[in-house]
Amino acid sequence: MIVADSAFTYTPGAADWVRILPELILLGAALIVLLADLATPAGRKGWLALIGLLGVAGSAIAAALLFANGDGQSAFFGMIAADKAALFADFVILLSVGLGLLFSPGYVERQGITQLGEYYALMLLAALGMMFMASATNLMIIFVGLEVLSLALYILSAYIMSRSRSREAGMKYFILSSFASGFLLYGMALTYGATGQTNLQAVRVFMAGNAFHSGTGFGPLLIAGLALMAVGFCFKVSAVPFQAWTPDVYVGAPTSVTAFMSVGTKVAAFLALARVFDVALLSVHATWMPVLWAVAVLTMIGGNIMAVTQRDVKRMLAYSSIANAGYMLIAVVTGTQDALAALLIYLAAYAAMNLGAFGVALAVERSDGTGATLDDFAGLARHRPALSAAMSIFLLSLAGVPPLVGFWGKFYVFQAAIIGGHLELAIIGVLTSVIGMFYYLRVVWAMYFQEPRAVGIPAVSTLSVEPPAPAAAPASASGGGAAVLVAEPAVVAAPAPQEAYQPPVLAPGAWLGLAFAVALTVVLGILPSGFVDLAIQAAHTILR
């Protein structure tokens, strides 16, 4: 069917453009933001976020219309899917970029970010890349989408140019991620060499038609291709043992960016992973399954155990995102239609709760990027009760406590695994979830069970008790993770003596974003049937 002979031409029609309407709208919004930046005076850059949000809303509406009325065909000769799975993923990506944009105004100014026009445009472009990657049905488009999102995120990670942590995050992400992209591309090239196809559907047909024998010529080629692609994808979803970049990048990047990319990248990479392994390469499931099985187990165990020792909440959330990648990998390993539905459910649930948790971390963070350790969360419930309650809801949801949305993600993944014959993965998942419960609840513990430390309270009577306390805060912040990051003593020493740290005032957008995330976490938790139904419909289309 899809034979590239020399006389082949393909003329895109209007229907093709309609099928990528959500992406086009987002692209338009990004360009408008760049133009509007020129006309917006400094100090009013918040409007740019609004333009971005309008673009996100428009894109979401387009995706909804396509979900309801679209024909589900691929655009541009099988390059980009407009099936329900792609559109569902678009929703989740748009949700995360929308929340990321809501969290940004106020926060980015506080962090000393200056080029706001480019910042907002890059957020939108990263989301664009994610949407392309999630909808790609061709190895080439997967890679193009990946590069679009990665390039935008490299810049965004390093966006606080005055802070070495942020520069380091950008650099580290850039080098390691390019390396992984190389692996992925090499793997794709070898797969193309073995199958003669880059279109996933064509690869699938080829694989089904040519029973796979490792003895024949293309066997080793394909195995090498599979392995290299697996490495590339595992890096992108931050699975163990390819996770080392995640904590440093997540902590160093601006938190609004971390919040967005921790979810968006996962959605894009997992959709691509599922399309490649669970669709195109399903007939060699037995070949790749043990590898991803081991990666899933390592990721669940490693991510959860490493998260236990973290005292910086952002770093803890970074390791928790590794652990969550492990649960999502269970679905990929299982590979049934139920499992793919479970993957989509998990991703949607993860978007709401993880963005929310990062949103709270962003709200308590100081202008020098520190201040999100467990000590800073101690007694938070006393002076920020609403924020603490929201954080508790997100963390409990991440821990998988019903009836919050995170529970349904876990439930569907474990159910699919058990029905799909991977009881052992469900049991490992459950046992590692208990570890997760420990470190998530430790934040709740800090917020509710501990008394506020003198440094955290704005000017209350106890301030005089502990004179050395202000100096202790930066020390504990940098002492948190693996001590790769050297706090600049000169910079740290300057703000420290200013007594009575005032918790930053949250911008209305951030409140709105947090309220939205809480609403999603709770309402979808109590009434999950609607979005579960959509995810199941979406999973139907991915396997066609």
Next chain:
Amino acid sequence: MNQFPILSVILFLPLLGAVGAALLPRMAGWGWSLLVTLADLAFCLALIGQFSTTTPGYQFTENRAWLPGVGVTYALGVDGVNLFLLALNALLTVVAIGASWNVARNGDRSREYFVLLLLLSTGMMGVFLATNLLLFYVFWELMLVPAYLLVGMFGGPRRAYAAIKFVLYTAVGSLLMLVGIIALGAIVSDTSHTAFTLDLPALLAHGAASLPRETQIWLFLAFFAAFAVKVGLFPLHSWVPDAYSEAPAPVVVLIAGVMAKTGAYGFVRFNLGVFPTASRDLATLMGILSVIGILYFALQALVAQDFKRLLAYVSISHMSVIVLGIFALNTQGVEGGILQMVNHGILIAALFLIAAYIEARTGSRRLADFGGMAKRTPWLAAVFMIITLATLGLPGLNSFAGEFLAFLGAFRASVVFGVLGTLVVIPAAWYMLRFFQGVMENPESGTVATATDIPRGRRGGAKLSDLRWGEFGVLLPLLVLTIVLGIVPGLLTARMESTVQHMLPAITASHTAPVLPNTTTVQR
């Protein structure tokens, strides 16, 4: 389906109370909570009045679609097993709210306190009512979070340790149960070629209770993990003394009084109801664990220095008696177990409240600090004595009938377990009298002699205040029930009988236990 949804009302009234408690100011929030829980109790009593004693299956059922694809429904039902546990939960919630008057008056974060207390009550109500396994699990976890926060926010000095230990113990158990639940659904839908469902009656109709022995044993163990932790069965009990001794008294009333029963209830409802073959084959193991628990915890209670820890051990020792009765797998044992769940709830709540009153008056929990309080607080001593006698199983008070039935059942199942289990009456009498005499009788000790009514100092001076009217009011319903249920336990057993008798033949397929007219015997 068009009938009045009384079970939903009972389930969600505490939640309504929580909403009010979150919005209203402190004292009004307390009043509102009390009012709502009293209404809840009234509905439970109405339910008991309407309950048909001859129907073995679920009554007042409600069933609504929740997540159709995976057989998750909002399904509630009441039968002879959970009827009185609902009422116990409602009653002890009222008692706990009533006893929390001080928190409302001068504690900080009283809003959070009442919201969490009522959420906990909702969760436990849901656990008893749910007839869909996943709904059950949702409520099971829902009660964990408020309990964690209540212990951690309002407990004693080691509260954070106790809270996290409690959560980790229970989380391991309940997550294993989640795997068991899903696996049960998957296996049943596989073997019966029906759609995946987690509705308990549907599962049983599809042959859930006749799975192969091997499968049953694994699933039994998955559920066992969750229930044994909650009960505090040996050797999964070590969170209990910490949590009970650190939590504030009204919270212990709910945790020890009701939450521990959710585990025992789970054993009856799921392990006995769904895995009959495994229950029969593992009954010996359960008996061994129970007997070890009964005796070992009793000995721990004998040597405990802190009387809240002592009571924690008393509680789990008696809970082990309940489990022993349940896994005797005969009518007497199971009925005794259920009856004893109610009695134990009433008594342990009263004991922890009395312990809190004593601690509030003297500021100490060390038995060595006490002696001779009865002279100064005669009313408190009198109430304490009645509860003490009931706890050690004096005939005519409530605990006697339940423990008698449970031990009778154990004897009929196995003489060894019966004898060993019954041995506990010796240490039981000893530790209770050690507690009572140590505090109330004996020569007056230094602490008591010099205690000057630490709590509010309203009357100041060198006089320990006796039981106040408010405190007495909280204890009164428990005291009344202790006596009433001691005289007419048939009030309860009559409503359990048909359910229990219907449930057991599946388990003891081989030997049918002749049904003794036990309720009437005990009544006299």
